[in-house]
């Protein structure tokens with residue numbers, strides 16, 4: 182092999198951290214590193230619930246790749262991946278360009294898992310990219326303005342959030358914060374606005390400590406969120422949702438936040454998947470493909486009890502860091518390290534100054550959890566862009 186070609190797909194948490202590690206560890210002539218991403222920026226997915234509700238500008242969650250990639254070491258291609266051909270060791274982009282590789286890293290993130298619920302794909306929004314959240318924010322504002330012209334249409338002021346997991350809860354927290362401002366701006370009686378958070382599982386935030394769940398629900402109920410727990414959505418239509426109980430909620434805004442599956446490009450490439458995610462080995466390799474590595478929401482890893490880890494930014498970052506170091510080792514003929522996740526805790530925001538968290542056996546509530554979340558954001562920004570980026574982006 183001449184200079185090995187390392188091709189990284191996706192500049193999300195997993196792909197970006199792999200690239201930054203390679204950039205740090207290798208000299209410019211040791212490997213040909215190419216990063217392909219749809220946009221020329223990285224977005225902080227874990228903040229997207231804020232611009233979606235309109236409590237922060239969308240630009241706040243964008244980080245220009247120009248400012249963090251070293252052009253002497255990384256060749257950046259702004260493009261959309263269409264297909265991976267593992268047998269030929271090539272990747273095709275939407276513009277027809279074909280890129281070849283010796284090592285491939287797949288970090289293309291996720292897409293909404295609709296569990297076969299009729300109409301969701303067609304009629305529900307999802308919090309998944311900068312453009313998607315701009316759309317949600319503008320739609321919400323448009324609903325308020327439309328209501329002013331058709332005051333009997335309370336469905337314009339009814340908002341349905343599907344899923345009371347992490348994303349659904351965080352979005353409800355922000356929406357609860359934004360509504361008073363929208364009501365003032367559009368002269369709408371707050372009593373007319375309804376926000377439903379609908380969850381099929383028997384509890385909100387499955388897997389969290391019951392005391393933290395209760396705290397989160399109490400905070401959100403005070404902000405006007407109405408929960409329907411243990412209540413599957415059966416169908417989504419242009420006019421709202423139909424619940425398994427037979428109840429129909431008329432709404433022009435359904436935001437689906439109840440789970441993700443791996444990017445469908447992975448399955449289409451012929452890799453073995455479970456819910457679109459590749460069950461990778463301890464070196465993050467796709468089974469049967471020595472030179473294909475998968476990180477982030479496209480990868481599936483299991484804990485010691487054989488239970489899958491949920492897809493999180495925390496794990497994607499750790500995978501990217503390990504993989505970047507391993508690829509540098511492989512290029513130099515050294516041995517790679519096994520990937521072992523080190524969970525540092527879980528933190529969820531509930532809107533301005535409010536949150537919950539679990540760090541080891543310690544439970545965190547309210548402003549303490551919110552502050553810890555900011556500290557964790559700061560650490561991440563520092564990791565990818567140094568002090569400058571951390572200071573520019575963090576909201577105190």
Ligand code: FAD
Pocket residue numbers: 190191192193194195196217218219220223224226227228229230260261262263288289290291308309347348351444446476477478479492493494495496497528529
């Ligand atoms: P992503 O970060 O999604 O990145 C994928 C990249 O691939 C993107 O840059 C995208 O543009 C690019 N891409 C996709 N398709 C193509 C294509 N065809 N061609 C080229 N490029 C493409 N996790 C936590 O740990 N803590 C949290 O507090 C938390 N909060 C969250 C809040 C919200 C609102 C959401 C939506 C998620 C949250 N998560 C959280 C989950 C976390 O964001 C994901 O697990 C994480 O983003 C996965 O990283 P990734 O690298 O796999 O993919």
